[in-house]
Amino acid sequence: MTNNSFDVIVIGAGAAGLFAAAQAGQKGLSVLLLEQNKKVGRKIFISGGGRCNFTNRNVTSENFVSQNIHFMKSALSRYTSQDFIALVEQHGIGFNEKKLGQLFCEERSQGIINMLLDECSKGNVQLLCDQKVKTVTVDSSGIFTVSSTGNSKLEFSSSNLVVATGGLSIPKFGSNGFGYNIAKQFGHTIEELDPALVGVKVTSEFLPTCVALSGVSVDCIAQSGGRKFRENILFTHKGLSGPAILQASLHWHKQETIELDLLPEMKISELMKKGRNESPKTHWSNFLKSYFPDRLVEEYFEKYLGLPLDKKVAEVSKSSERILEEAVHRMKVVPTSTEGYVKAEVTRGGVNVNEVSSKTFESKKQRGLFFIGEVLDVTGWLGGYNFQWAWSSAFVCAESIFQKVNGSE
Ligand SMILES: Cc1cc2nc3c(=O)[nH]c(=O)nc-3n(C[C@H](O)[C@H](O)[C@H](O)COP(=O)(O)OP(=O)(O)OC[C@H]3O[C@@H](n4cnc5c(N)ncnc54)[C@H](O)[C@@H]3O)c2cc1C
Structure with a gap:
């Protein structure tokens, strides 16, 4: 067993841990990063x-879900997306905006990992991979002892411990x-944990329709937990997925309904009125296929809802039209x-954010203990x-540890 002491120990070399370690190291702190x-x-x-x-x-705090929606504000303003974009540009990584302000690498994600590793090297961060932290203890003078196992069993100590271990x-x-x-x-409280930004499974009654429609994508507005998202949904072999459903899943709780508007730009009632006037003899099925994917019309409107799509547009009853309207817009x-x-x-x-300082990311229960990234009750x-x-939580945390170590907090 070795015994090594550092200014900071960071557990977890994911996005938050790598960035916090790099920032702390570049400020002159001795940093150990365990992964x-x-x-x-x-x-x-x-x-x-x-x-x-x-x-x-x-990026604003509005784009996050948390028990305390104000918690993110300070960090997001102290290290902004523009700051990170500047770093990416400095490393010569090409990127582009796909939609809704979303910035993607032009080439593989490995570019971002290489950039973070490079930043860690600049900060002389000691990175140990294949080291799983097993136990953490603290003594009466506030020194943490961290034990890890992997290719060997190791023990380290520091008065500053950053937990950047992500979620589940x-x-x-x-x-x-x-x-x-x-x-x-x-002594911290953990706010209820749930998978999010994820596809959903549907009832056995609706599943065969989803399976038959698997691969079909529809532009829609998905509404869940009082939030609306305009993106695509995708039918899958398990139910529904696609960006609109992933967004909705973040706000969804068990037994709640997700409501979809499959024709966000138009009103089906107005289209039907127009159809009755301009093309009354068109088959209802063909009429609907000019607005929706063919398979959606056949599998959902006709087979699942049982609408008589063999009728001509002029022959469609008011009650059938009402069923269609409900299915399309709600x-x-x-x-x-x-x-x-x-x-x-x-x-x-x-981790409950009211028990962590939004200015430093230090635990309010244990001095020297910090939580950053996804482990906190902050989900974007x-x-x-x-x-x-x-990036924002890591940056602010590193800065506050630097101030703590240098006695300027
Ligand atoms: C498929 C997928 C796609 C995604 N795409 C995007 C995207 O495009 N944009 C976006 O903003 N977000 C995206 N996310 C979410 C994003 O990846 C996470 O929010 C982010 O990685 C969280 O960073 P983190 O450092 O807090 O946690 P993590 O990235 O999960 O890192 C935690 C690290 O801690 C390590 N660790 C855990 N326990 C221990 C232990 N006991 N000892 C040592 N090490 C430990 C883990 O191995 C891991 O490396 C995506 C997630 C997934 C799964």
């Missing part, structure tokens, strides 16, 4: 479909909620569950917000 996997930043690698949606041009999503990367256990050990889906942590991009919930929308939260 359980053989490689750092595994979620960064797979993020954004391999192109890492590393931030969003427009993608368990194959080792996400097992270790950070929540540390938080609980030091399609109600009550998911049976989400697709779970195996598929979820993030974990909603986490789809679109680069979660990475921006990792």
